[in-house]
Amino acid sequence: MPLLVPIFRPALILVDVQEDFCPPNGSLAVPGGRDIVPVLNDLLKLPFVLKIATKDHHPPDHVSFASNHPGATAFASTTTIVNPANPAETYETQLWPAHCVVGTPGNELLPELDHARVDAVVLKGTDPRVEMYSAFRSPLRDPPLAGAVSDLEERLRAAQVSDVFVVGLAGDFCVVNSALDAAQLGFSTYVVEEGTRCVGGAEAWAKTRSLLEEKGVKVIHADGPEIEAVKALRL
Ligand code: VGL
Numbered sequence: 134m135p136l137l138v139p140i141f142r143p144a145l146i147l148v149d150v151q152e153d154f155c156p157p158n159g160s161l162a163v164p165g166g167r168d169i170v171p172v173l174n175d176l177l178k179l180p181f182v183l184k185i186a187t188k189d190h191h192p193p194d195h196v197s198f199a200s201n202h203p204g205a206t207a208f209a210s211t212t213t214i215v216n217p218a219n220p221a222e223t224y225e226t227q228l229w230p231a232h233c234v235v236g237t238p239g240n241e242l243l244p245e246l247d248h249a250r251v252d253a254v255v256l257k258g259t260d261p262r263v264e265m266y267s268a269f270r271s272p273l274r275d276p277p278l279a280g281a282v283s284d285l286e287e288r289l290r291a292a293q294v295s296d297v298f299v300v301g302l303a304g305d306f307c308v309v310n311s312a313l314d315a316a317q318l319g320f321s322t323y324v325v326e327e328g329t330r331c332v333g334g335a336e337a338w339a340k341t342r343s344l345l346e347e348k349g350v351k352v353i354h355a356d357g358p359e360i361e362a363v364k365a366l367r368l
């Protein structure tokens with residue numbers, strides 16, 4: 134019988150490390166959001182086979198903005214998203230202050246992030262009709278909405294990635310959904326705890342962490358053995 138040697142080909146995904154998700158000026162600032170940058174820059178120095186930054190990239194008329202729904206309040210109100218190709222498929226989503234609007238300063242990746250080490254930027258949330266927390270795809274499945282499926286999976290497959298390490302913002306929204314999708318797509322998936330912060334702070338992280346672990350995503354530390362294994366790789 135041929136010996137099957139599993140090949141460890143880890144990728145790093147930096148989710149939405151953008152001005153609007155960070156103090157001091159972000160419209161949807163995550164507490165401590167800026168503090169993760171040194172951890173991310175250290176990870177970017179490691180020999181991951183692929184390093185991808187994602188950006189929440191919304192048009193001004195995006196469905197997730199409370200300002201686009203008369204009478205709605207950011208953080209408190211919700212709206213129903215409908216699959217444009219199948220009115221029977223719907224989901225409820227929370228409304229937010231306008232954020233990461235294309236062409237605005239809040240859309241920019243943080244300047245202190247080590248951009249030179251990022252291989253590619255993947256855009257998400259570009260279709261005004263749907264919310265897209267996961268950097269892979271919107272929750273619409275029946276059928277999937279073409280404009281709300283990114284090329285992230287394709288890029289990971291093309292690079293023969295085996296393991297996906299997720300960090301960024303926000304832990305309780307786009308990081309968790311991206312990690313759950315990565316795991317569902319068959320990648321061994323990790324979230325580096327020091328590399329994320331939640332909209333809902335420490336309390337939200339405790340819940341998010343349990344959900345990740347329940348779904349088979351490992352929550353790890355930046356100085357843990359999984360990161361040591363990446364360090365041990367030679368490109
Ligand atoms: C996000 C809320 C709305 C995120 C994006 O990147 O976590 N959260 N849009």
Ligand code: ZN
Pocket residue numbers: 189191197232233258
């Ligand atoms: Zn958004």
